[in-house]
Amino acid sequence: MTKQTTDTNNELNYDENVIAKIVGKTLMGIPGVLMVHGNVFENLTDRFSNDDDPTKGIKVDLDADNKTVDVDMDATLEYGKNAPQIFNEAVTKIKAAVGSMTDVKVNAVKMTVKDLMTKAEWDAQNKPKDADEPR
DSSP states (O other): OOOOOOOTTOOOOOOHHHHHHHHHHHHHTSTTEEEETTEEOOTTTTOOOTTSOTTTTEEEEEETTTTEEEEEEEEEEETTSOHHHHHHHHHHHHHHHHHHHSSOEEEEEEEEEEEEEOHHHHHHHTSOTTTTSOO
């Protein structure tokens, strides 16, 4: 005799912050992405602090019923880099990361480029405040 169990009461859901965290951590690894709406991604200088919240500046619209998500963010990119290439890499990697960690499909990714900065400008803006002070 074979007993079949019906799992009709089981349910797996994701908080929007989980999806935003996956997106934020994915963006940290993309060359040319310097900042997402106030959340510093220091790819160029390798000074990323674990204290930063990778979900800041990432807006997520999760449709739990259909298991789809739309992602929206404002970004600062590196001056001289190809913005469409950076965006395409971001879309590809975001879809792959969200898909591999969840059963949610990324429906749309929107990135608004708010600024372009050179490496020197970026370094000057993000230099620790006490770096010039003598010890």
